[in-house]
Amino acid sequence: MKTIKSVIGGAALLLAAGTAALAARTDLVVGVVLEPPHLDPTASAAAAIDEIVYANLFQGLTRIGRNGEVLPSLAESWEVSDDGKVYTFKLRTGVTFHDGSAFDAEDVKFSLDRARAEDSTNAQKQLFAAIDTVEAVDPATVKVTLKAPQGSFLYNMGWGDAVIVAPETADANKETPVGTGPFKFDGWAKGSAVRLVKNTDYWGDAVALEKAEFRVIPDAAAAIPALLSGDVQAFPQMPAGDALAQIESDPRFTVKIGATEGETLLSTNNGKEPFSDIKVRQAIAHALNREEIIAGNGSGYGTPIGSHFSPANEAYVDLTGTYSYDPEKAKALLAEAGYADGFKATLKLPPPPYARQGGEVVASQLRQVGIELEIIPVEWAQWLEQVFKNKDYDLTVISHTEPNDINIYARDDYYFDYDNPAFKEVMNTLEATADPAKRIELYKTAQKIIAEDAVNGFLFQLPKVGVWDAKLEGMWENSPIQANDLTEVRWAD
Template sequence: MKTIKSIIGGAALLLAAGTAALAARTDLVVGVVLEPPHLDPTASAAAAIDEIVYANLFQGLTRVGRNGAVEPSLAESWDVSEDGKVYTFKLHTGVKFHDGTDFDAEDVKFTLDRARAEDSTNAQKQLFAAIDTVEAVDPQTVKVTLKTPQGAFLYNMGWGDAVIVAPESADGNKEKPIGTGPFKFDSWAKGSAVRLVRNPDYWGDPVALEKAEFRIVPDAAAAIPALLSGDVQAFPQMPVGDALSQIESDPRFVVKIGATEGETILAMNNGKEPFNNLKVRQAIAHALNRPEIIAGAGYSEAPEIGSHFSPANSAYVDLTGTYPYDPANAKELLAEAGYPDGFKATLKLPPPPYARQGGEVVASQLRQIGIDLQIIPVEWAQWLEQVFKNKDYDLSIVSHTEPNDINIYARDDYYFNYSNPAFKEVINTLDVTSDPERRADLYKTAQKIIAEDAVNGFLFQLPKIGVWDAKLQGLWENSPIQANDLTEVKWTD
């Protein structure tokens, strides 16, 4: 009898151990729509880079958390001078880069000086324009002196473009990223997946996941079977197509519809005829039927926008009525602009479904007022090179997922080719204003100026349709910054 009890007891222990092993799953496959052009967030505007590396591989002095607030990261604390111009950051000790080199104040100085240098390739170089000097006071202290006070400076330091890199490895980060984060780069199978592994030497709280794979799943036709089969366990931003109700009714999954910073626009080249003509841009604005475009793009949950600003922001102004859908008025404006018979133009569309599918609807709507668009599909790398960098385009559709980025309309060399001194003055004032109420008023004024100028066709705010295994915890419901932060993700029973 004792032997039988021992056997039964041993089997129970084995069963318990097996159950514990199942409950302690530590791997995760995350589906993402776009493959990044490379993996260096300080050298490209592509959101697909930050969606993999932000907070996971790379870290900044500060970070933007899941609720949109600025939080400490590599800087454990900071002091600000009374005049708002000097920031003294106290850095965490014992931090190492993934290649084993030490992180210290010299790395911060290198990163910020590199980002603001004349030959900088940082896509958001403007974030660092207010910096006058960066001083490594001692290994754990950095003093940053600004030319003028900047209300958003700590927030700016939380962007992916401001992550800290080391001089020893910075040049190789595109293919072999080396940061200070809780995950390390493992491999990249081009066209398929980027794989990360847990960093055993991480300076902060260890992550629960041992392995994480970001798998490229470009559309609903591939995403839905991957989810249902369990090959992919989470889609932070799922191309769900018409299957949303089916997935919502399946108890194996959680569906979270949240907000993003993704202003989806019909971008216009304001520096090129005929789009340098306000009446032409107004005509295009009147020709856009937003509900049809939203339905065609496959995002029935998306809120309409009338300017480049998120409806989730407290300073948002509803300007969708500035140029209401009115094809007859659009035709009159085209005639007044000297185009009674319309004109031909090109529409370059990057890979996301909101662009490719929404672009078909936009082309159909503009055709009704006499604008004949040639649709040119381009890959993401081509879009970045042709449209964003070289401004070689007429029209395009893209979601701008950077946080609070209305200031891009004040940049002289930005791909919209838009210039308005009054708008620049508002943004310049905003940069040196810290009072929340005054900043909100300035944001509202800025929204109205670009809406009235019809700089772009403002379409909708990209919703975040997150779908993942019901046993997963810690994924973000909203996207206050372009990131798929896995630092708090774990499996439950």
């Protein structure tokens, strides 16, 4: 009997060891191109922040799903008054922040009032401009009254800029973020990686991953060996360069070419000479060969656009023919504007390959019509400070990845420095319109106005070149919002 027991015991140990070996992984390293300037999504326009914290660490009243739909989040339901001005949100109960403090209606009131305050540092403060009052009716109920009906209000509340934070920890969120999400902050090695761990006290469905690391890998030279060696298991937006075809043929990996909300622009300082002259901007538009720019943008993928709108949106209008590629016409327009011999300007390029490599192509094309550009590479923090904040630039190449954000062209003192009362009127009408068919027509009108004004060089819709281990499930193919949502990601058994 002793011998039989020993054999059975040994078999049981072997079985247990085999089961452990076959257990699915619970860790993940995700490669990201840009390091965020900090980790507070309510205090910066940097997409790199939301790419780490949205839905993972921080949550809003609503959230944007993988198909661009508005979903409940910290608000489990809501009612809208007949006049479309009063939203009554029923909040989830039993929710706590990562520091253990309770979430309730007062946190919602604090967050929304903070975002819309006169001294607010929220980069998307305009999202909250329609709010008149926020009332904490009881711990689980919030009533938001708008100044006028706003058809996009629930969608706006799903942006990363609208996440709910606690008054006790809000000021420290840049370095030690505290949210209500399914992951908690576990550390930040500056210049290297941000680490998250599973929130065991999460109010909703538990995530499968025990820990996740967002590792900063800015270019293909570093990204490819990291992927092939298994050091990094997923790149939601991979800087693959010419190696993408090789990766696609490797059965160890899944490659998905998806869509983003990233309108890639030759952003132009409309308030600065000579770009304040529409003929100069039209000349630039005629000098741009979008297909060449796409071919040289680092991935070779992208959909040409002629205005600031995603081709995936049902209201999209193809306006690429507004100013077709015509270098001779570009030269003629420059002569009419008084620049027959061309002029010199600067082109500030942030780190992403679509900007650095695509910007080289842009500079070459403008040189052909007499516009000599001095290329100035800048780091992400420099771009935010010099270009976005201080408007210290002539031209830059950047992707605007915020969802459905054509309204930025109506903002006073935005970094484009564009001011068209007719466009603002369309946006004001859109804000007060809930009827879907009417909203589509207004969006189409808005696209045409900024296309004809050649506000920017409208280049292409940024593709989402997703690459990850073939055993990973739940990664997003498209990016309807600037996020790398890990809440449904798991390793297959």
